Amino acid sequence: NIFERKSEAKYAYQPKVQLEGIEPRDSVWGLNYPRQYQSYQKTQDTTFHSMFGTSGHKDMLESDPELVILWAGYGFSKDYNAPKGHFWAVDDINKTLRTGAPMAPGEGPMPSTCWTCKSTDVPRLMSEIGVSEFYSHKWSDFGSQVINPIGCADCHNPETMKLTITRPALIEAFEAMGKDINQASHQEMRSLVCAQCHVEYYFDKKKPGLENAQYLTFPWKDGMDVENVEKYYDEAQFSDWTHPLSKTPMLKAQHPDYEIYQMGVHAKRGVSCADCHMPYQTEGGQKFTNHHIGSPLANVENSCFVCHREKVEDLVTDVYERQRKIKEGTTKLQRLIAMAHIETAKAIELGANETQLAAIQQGIRHAQWRWDYSVASHGAAFHAPLETSRIVTSATDLIQETRIEITRLLASLGYTQPVPMPDFSSKETLQAYIGLDIPKEKSAKQTFLDQVVPQWLKEGKARESQKSIKTISSN
Amino acid sequence: NIFERKSEAKYAYQPKVQLEGIEPRDSVWGLNYPRQYQSYQKTQDTTFHSMFGTSGHKDMLESDPELVILWAGYGFSKDYNAPKGHFWAVDDINKTLRTGAPMAPGEGPMPSTCWTCKSTDVPRLMSEIGVSEFYSHKWSDFGSQVINPIGCADCHNPETMKLTITRPALIEAFEAMGKDINQASHQEMRSLVCAQCHVEYYFDKKKPGLENAQYLTFPWKDGMDVENVEKYYDEAQFSDWTHPLSKTPMLKAQHPDYEIYQMGVHAKRGVSCADCHMPYQTEGGQKFTNHHIGSPLANVENSCFVCHREKVEDLVTDVYERQRKIKEGTTKLQRLIAMAHIETAKAIELGANETQLAAIQQGIRHAQWRWDYSVASHGAAFHAPLETSRIVTSATDLIQETRIEITRLLASLGYTQPVPMPDFSSKETLQAYIGLDIPKEKSAKQTFLDQVVPQWLKEGKARESQKSIKTISSN
Amino acid sequence: MQPQYITWTHSSHREVASCNDCHVPHNNIANKYFFKAKDGLYHATVFTMRAEPQVIRARQPSIEVIQANCVRCHQDQVTDAKMDAFVADHTANRTDRTCWECHRDVPHGRVRSLSSVGAQIEPIKEYSSSDLSVIPGWLKETMKSQKSKPN
Ligand SMILES: [Ca+2]
Numbered sequence A, B: 001n002i003f004e005r006k007s008e009a010k011y012a013y014q015p016k017v018q019l020e021g022i023e024p025r026d027s028v029w030g031l032n033y034p035r036q037y038q039s040y041q042k043t044q045d046t047t048f049h050s051m052f053g054t055s056g057h058k059d060m061l062e063s064d065p066e067l068v069i070l071w072a073g074y075g076f077s078k079d080y081n082a083p084k085g086h087f088w089a090v091d092d093i094n095k096t097l098r099t100g101a102p103m104a105p106g107e108g109p110m111p112s113t114c115w116t117c118k119s120t121d122v123p124r125l126m127s128e129i130g131v132s133e134f135y136s137h138k139w140s141d142f143g144s145q146v147i148n149p150i151g152c153a154d155c156h157n158p159e160t161m162k163l164t165i166t167r168p169a170l171i172e173a174f175e176a177m178g179k180d181i182n183q184a185s186h187q188e189m190r191s192l193v194c195a196q197c198h199v200e201y202y203f204d205k206k207k208p209g210l211e212n213a214q215y216l217t218f219p220w221k222d223g224m225d226v227e228n229v230e231k232y233y234d235e236a237q238f239s240d241w242t243h244p245l246s247k248t249p250m251l252k253a254q255h256p257d258y259e260i261y262q263m264g265v266h267a268k269r270g271v272s273c274a275d276c277h278m279p280y281q282t283e284g285g286q287k288f289t290n291h292h293i294g295s296p297l298a299n300v301e302n303s304c305f306v307c308h309r310e311k312v313e314d315l316v317t318d319v320y321e322r323q324r325k326i327k328e329g330t331t332k333l334q335r336l337i338a339m340a341h342i343e344t345a346k347a348i349e350l351g352a353n354e355t356q357l358a359a360i361q362q363g364i365r366h367a368q369w370r371w372d373y374s375v376a377s378h379g380a381a382f383h384a385p386l387e388t389s390r391i392v393t394s395a396t397d398l399i400q401e402t403r404i405e406i407t408r409l410l411a412s413l414g415y416t417q418p419v420p421m422p423d424f425s426s427k428e429t430l431q432a433y434i435g436l437d438i439p440k441e442k443s444a445k446q447t448f449l450d451q452v453v454p455q456w457l458k459e460g461k462a463r464e465s466q467k468s469i470k471t472i473s474s475n
Numbered sequence C: 001m002q003p004q005y006i007t008w009t010h011s012s013h014r015e016v017a018s019c020n021d022c023h024v025p026h027n028n029i030a031n032k033y034f035f036k037a038k039d040g041l042y043h044a045t046v047f048t049m050r051a052e053p054q055v056i057r058a059r060q061p062s063i064e065v066i067q068a069n070c071v072r073c074h075q076d077q078v079t080d081a082k083m084d085a086f087v088a089d090h091t092a093n094r095t096d097r098t099c100w101e102c103h104r105d106v107p108h109g110r111v112r113s114l115s116s117v118g119a120q121i122e123p124i125k126e127y128s129s130s131d132l133s134v135i136p137g138w139l140k141e142t143m144k145s146q147k148s149k150p151n
């Protein structure tokens, strides 16, 4: 009856353990907050599928092979997948070919900064060795330090359970914009905890006094929209890599989820990430936040229904329609950019000089940046459909204008035919085309996963077992 | 309080006149329905301005001079303005240079079909002489017949005041789609009355048995979206005119307001045109339909507020943001299409042959069709922002792909430079560039307006004065 | 149903209409009590059986009841006595579309879930800890020290 339920509520948050310092293990927090813990554990579920999204494995290079050409010469051309749940963050970064197969500390292609958004051990480690020190190592140096995936300690203050910002990059980005993140309202915090990671970033290697650090930085100083960030990188003369085909200094856009979401009507109306991805839920009279973060389409009744009184299928098709219309544009666009790289390579082969190429490479750099910005945020097509579409339009115009330039250049070099293209329908063909030996990479990775990772885990567990857990006698 | 309001209502009404047959004069209906009449009269107000829209005069060729190139060889390159209120429909069609200066019946460029969406005299005339006969004259033949602008008789059944469809084209379009417009719900009728006119159309000159008619037709048989209508016209091998520069068989898109609105979320949620453009209003405790049809931004409180409890400025900026983002794409796009026409002219001048031009002209035809479709509906950018943006993206890709073709073609003809362009910033320069003598057209029009139109009006009034008005003795 | 209660108490209707004014038929006494009993019983069962969904939605029968009640009170505002005389379907045109399709906030507002109102988890600044900083102490320290002496 109703009274039972009242009393139930009272006992809901009987603390069982005393959380001390930065506790990276969710299982410990879970003793105090079973509902949140149990729902968060569900992020390991990989069974949900929507039209374009999935909580499981999806090889993006398989579904959109052109990406191999766009990212030639860069790690992403080896391996890139759609996101899975938070539970998999550490597992996936160990498994991706992008991190290579470092058999010993100090080896491998990636810096320690890569760990930043993958684990609750990161705030712990930062607090122990300092932020800039954390950014100044190899990824392989911290293998035994970072073993817990994203969890409670990333978003919560253990004493008060208040939402908290544990990643310096976001705080510094606010400072760069002349804002104080401590002034953020509670509703804003319900999005800002996500903005610690779901944002475009780059590694600043020129930080005064920190030359050997790869300092995680969000390029927001002059604004968060795609044009201003583009300007920011141009002025800093920054590039992530140089493209082997078109010799273009390229930019990589990574998941600007927060930035694009802010351009949508939901953000304008004050709807937060958590409102949709972590809706409140009530169990036996006890209200709590559902921590099974994933596609809201898996949970329309608790997510969208709170504000929309439509049929489930109408809300689902709302999302699909927007995604389909955006996808139509980006699919065409990525093919055009791939062709531009190959056409430019042809011009270079025919002896085009730097001055002839300058404008063309600028065009490719900007077009691919904008394309990447619009697709790297897997939610963008729904978060802000029109802004995403606007970006796609501008990139389409840009790359085609550039291809007109290339066509003129080729003609002036005596070549007036369409440039022959590889088979864009096969990931393997294209990876071979750009000279990757994937089988070799894969077997090296396998050895790494068999021999190194288990060792990392063993050492990590041993370290954790030192840390005692203070239990509280309940009364 | 509401009980006072109740009694107020009781006294309100006494019918004044008996409406007989099709009464084209709003002033007569107004005797029975003062509130609706008085509010509808406000459509003559020309003072309201929003960021892109206006209830007054706005010369589109002045604000976007490229249009002169896009429509070269077609009436729209002489004169095209943003819409004003319904009150001005007859006045504006008399004044536009597109209708020329027919000094006698049977003269002039335009068919009688042009009157179809401008006046309440149209249903009257159609009922008197028959539909196909109405479509089989010159515009100048009916000058003295058509003198009342759009009004009550276009949307209302005089006996029952029910919303009604008075234009055969809409009924026939439904039949072509295999639908029966009589099955339309009341809520659908609140949009369908508008769909009589606010739709894309063409004149069918090949109707079996009606060869000398220019039969008003809505191209919906295979679907209302931009791609299906494009296919429809291609299969019918229809073109509105042939472009003098690129020699392309062109299509003109006119105001597909209804079609594009249907692709938006408001339509999906069952919001009708009238909900926003004719919101209810309360006077003396009575709700009535505000007939001052115009920009809802002139009346956000009644239009948007019931459904959206947001600040006025937020709702207004919602609209502006969407319009600005779409405008960014269409502005760029129209310039590119204009260039394509001129570049193609160059290729023709250099001796390009038909087989070389076929694909290029196809590209220009489709790209301009899509561009026109997205801008000819002045409300599209808000009615369905994403669909409109999607169309702009596809047109941008199309025209640029075509310009790459042209560039190759020019090169193969030995021309590898950018083609010189006229000054796109001046309407006058461009009208001269395509060989128009506007001053001449204008003075001819002035004579027409001074001598012919007053005559038309005089004869019309005389005719109307024959018709008696049955008043009802009030009791 | 707490959210419905709370939203109603904040609505323009609190003073003028109670739950039953909208949710129980008022066409005739018998019907009124029959529906109420049936309804109340149903709710009570669902409630005690813990089947209470996160977001309650009106079922068709009660949608019709509500609509009828809106009209009952507002008849004379939404329909025009004079129009009725000869504007065919005037009353239907004004009353066949659910009122809250437009009046989306009457009376429960637009955000309705068991958790959306009432015992808010959201801390009210006044009552929350004086330290409003969202940056943990350790991070403030490391970042400060870093600014003072890079490396
Ligand atoms: Ca980046």
Ligand SMILES: [Ca+2]
Residues within 6 Å of the ligand: B200, B201, B202, B251, B252, B253, B254
């Ligand atoms: Ca047309």
